[in-house]
Amino acid sequence: MLNSRIAYIYQVSVIFFALSLILNLKPIIITTLYIMIFTTLYVLLASKELRGISRDDLASVIVANPNPAIAGHDVRVRGIITLRRGERIPMEIKIDSGDLNIVDGSNKWIGVLSGGDEASIEFTVRSDDVGMRFVGPLKVAIFDRLGILVREFEIHPKIPILFLRSSKLIIQPTTPSRSKHPSPGLSRNPFTGLEYEYRISVPATRELHARKIDWRRVARSEDDELYVKEFDKLRRADIAICIGSGLDLELPDGRSVEAEVLQQALRITLSHIREGSRIWLIKYLGLRNFVSALLGHGLFGLRLIEVEEVPASLFMIYLTRLIDSDEIESIRWLMESKRADLRAIALNLGRELMKYYDREHALKIIEIEDRRLRSEADKIRIKYSITDLDGLQETFRRLLSYRRMI
Amino acid sequence: MADAWEKVLLALICLPSIYSSIKVITVIKPLNPFLLIGFLGLILMTLTKYMTEITIVFLYIPTAFSFALFLLNDPQPMVGLATGYIISLTIVMMLTAFKETPPHTYLILYLISMMLNMRFLASAEKPITSDMFIRGILHGLRDLHGAVSADPIFSILTTPSIAALLYHIFKPPKPYMSTILSDHKSLLALPLSAIPILGLTIISKISPTLAWISSLILALITTISLTIYLRVIEH
Numbered sequence: 146m147l148n149s150r151i152a153y154i155y156q157v158s159v160i161f162f163a164l165s166l167i168l169n170l171k172p173i174i175i176t177t178l179y180i181m182i183f184t185t186l187y188v189l190l191a192s193k194e195l196r197g198i199s200r201d202d203l204a205s206v207i208v209a210n211p212n213p214a215i216a217g218h219d220v221r222v223r224g225i226i227t228l229r230r231g232e233r234i235p236m237e238i239k240i241d242s243g244d245l246n247i248v249d250g251s252n253k254w255i256g257v258l259s260g261g262d263e264a265s266i267e268f269t270v271r272s273d274d275v276g277m278r279f280v281g282p283l284k285v286a287i288f289d290r291l292g293i294l295v296r297e298f299e300i301h302p303k304i305p306i307l308f309l310r311s312s313k314l315i316i317q318p319t320t321p322s323r324s325k326h327p328s329p330g331l332s333r334n335p336f337t338g339l340e341y342e343y344r345i346s347v348p349a350t351r352e353l354h355a356r357k358i359d360w361r362r363v364a365r366s367e368d369d370e371l372y373v374k375e376f377d378k379l380r381r382a383d384i385a386i387c388i389g390s391g392l393d394l395e396l397p398d399g400r401s402v403e404a405e406v407l408q409q410a411l412r413i414t415l416s417h418i419r420e421g422s423r424i425w426l427i428k429y430l431g432l433r434n435f436v437s438a439l440l441g442h443g444l445f446g447l448r449l450i451e452v453e454e455v456p457a458s459l460f461m462i463y464l465t466r467l468i469d470s471d472e473i474e475s476i477r478w479l480m481e482s483k484r485a486d487l488r489a490i491a492l493n494l495g496r497e498l499m500k501y502y503d504r505e506h507a508l509k510i511i512e513i514e515d516r517r518l519r520s521e522a523d524k525i526r527i528k529y530s531i532t533d534l535d536g537l538q539e540t541f542r543r544l545l546s547y548r549r550m551i
Numbered sequence: 552m553a554d555a556w557e558k559v560l561l562a563l564i565c566l567p568s569i570y571s572s573i574k575v576i577t578v579i580k581p582l583n584p585f586l587l588i589g590f591l592g593l594i595l596m597t598l599t600k601y602m603t604e605i606t607i608v609f610l611y612i613p614t615a616f617s618f619a620l621f622l623l624n625d626p627q628p629m630v631g632l633a634t635g636y637i638i639s640l641t642i643v644m645m646l647t648a649f650k651e652t653p654p655h656t657y658l659i660l661y662l663i664s665m666m667l668n669m670r671f672l673a674s675a676e677k678p679i680t681s682d683m684f685i686r687g688i689l690h691g692l693r694d695l696h697g698a699v700s701a702d703p704i705f706s707i708l709t710t711p712s713i714a715a716l717l718y719h720i721f722k723p724p725k726p727y728m729s730t731i732l733s734d735h736k737s738l739l740a741l742p743l744s745a746i747p748i749l750g751l752t753i754i755s756k757i758s759p760t761l762a763w764i765s766s767l768i769l770a771l772i773t774t775i776s777l778t779i780y781l782r783v784i785e786h
Contacts, residue, residue: 173662
């Protein structure tokens, strides 16, 4: 396509050509017509070179660190783009900062990139809000040598950055795991299973002697790990926490609903699931549009790993207020095409009103909202729970531990 | 070096305006000194980036003086000053907008200045007074082609001016990119584009109506083919 600068020149030429044709102003007719013909011929001659360049000629990486981050703190974003072709190409590279504030550096790179060389973009972003935010996509505009033609590529998708309220969840001391799973475990207990349940089974001694272990309840894995048999199946599977629509609200006391939901969901999940199980965070963005990230474990605590698409065959807990009209269809799509074993938790925020309005009025709203949530959730034909913010932790815990709805 | 090259470009772009301005000044009778002060003053002020001394000498003093004479029932100095400002307008537009203005805006200004130049040349066919010149300018842009066609010097000066204009407006935004004179594709496109224009000029000598229709068809073909190429073939 034409560069906007040249497109404007062409537009001006066409307008003045038409005007001068009406007024029969020969010098203007000639000037404008010459510009129009020159632009067209140049495009025909130069576009062949640009057409030969494809998305595959560019390799890119975007890293955000730390991720998860604390709301109000800096996150350093670094993008590296490498050109695989052996020629010099003028280009402009930009990483969209989305709704994050750039506090340092620039999210653009403009220059000529030679084959094998890499361009690096570094900038710092900050979010005052808690939740899943995004940087990207990484866009590259390639120009011809005169800057008349431009070809745009989106070579790297959005990457999620998780902003949490406090560092408690992020900096979680861990012991190195012997698990073969890619995510080395999220519980600080070196043994598998819930700490509480483990204490029931294993005598509280510092040194574990095989003689003191109740082998009817505890087993040893291939990796020489001890685990509680009873809870093994329940906590073995990977899990996806999906943030649905209607949670981007701010309560009158300044708390964000999405922040509350994420904090509570992560707190329960991190302390309940079996080591080696993986947690995906998925956010609903619109009709069948989800962004997913894997919550992994780095050297300094949690980290978010970019995932290109929603993984299939997962146990999924879907937290929503069912506000978006397309959401039901999207949930069905998740269940059908991604074969998700999905449980929904519909949040009724009516109880929050009780803190600010009279009880009778709030109860009426709770009832209406409850009816709406039920009628919407019934359309999906899945197992669901309706709860409020105060009851979310308990609902989540039961769902994780026993996959039971309350 | 780059600065000197830009000055050369600017001078080339302004050539038709300089010519038409000089031509119109020479036909205005009687020649009012205030006209010359107005014409030179505005250009000097632009070139010296509004230097205080120049502004005082060429703007404030003549304005105050001509206004005083106007109050004493002598409007001619004020009319002369206004005529000088109008004549210098085409050059001043090109000078002031050269550096900071986006290329398409500069093209608009250039084409407007070309229209004004043609009006000036049309007015300069026979000796006129300052009053008649201003009235003629305000009269509009009709019947200009005859005057321009009859002035071969203007046509000759327009050619390097357009070349300089093209170099300026197609100048890439970044220093690492090529210019139309350093890229072999544009060097090929420049003479190729001149061929149909040359053809049209020859046709216009034989039949102006045919040239008019041909230019319309050529513009349509160019625009349609560019659109189709960019929208269909490129995607």
